[in-house]
Amino acid sequence: MTDTRPQTRLGPVEFTDFPHPELSSSGSGKKAELEVLPQSEADNTATVIQPMGRKARKFTLRGTTTRANATALDELDGEVVGLRHARHSGDVFVDGVDTDPFGGGDDPDGDPDQRWYTYTVSLLEVR
DSSP states (O other): OOOOSOOOEETTEEOOSSOOOEEEEEOOEEEEEEEEOOSSTTSOOEEEEEEEEEOOOEEEEEEEEEHHHHHHHHHTTTOEEEEEOSSOEEEEEEEEEEEEEEOSOSOTTSOGGGOEEEEEEEEEEOO
8 A cells, every 4th residue: 555645844854764753733722702691680691602713733743763853853942844744734833852862772882873763842833
């Protein structure tokens, strides 16, 4: 089966080794609650909810990548960049980046370019 999803990209970082990292999303709507006054003393007050659109969505991008990409992700903290992912494409604010090395053999002093990194990037939709 052919995978037709676009390869994920966050700003200048392309995820070629693992092209489809997880992207979780959370968000909520905005509303105004309005109290409608009664027309007579026998009537009760009523509340009307007026939809006001939605708040900016929050995303979390998680995966595994190379040392070069982990370093590039670290540099994006605090920037507005483009996100291209099967679930969302658009501009996002990079609200936080966590990278953690693992692998690369048994020698902790071995070649750091051989290490893999897990990453978690917190993003906020720019609207």
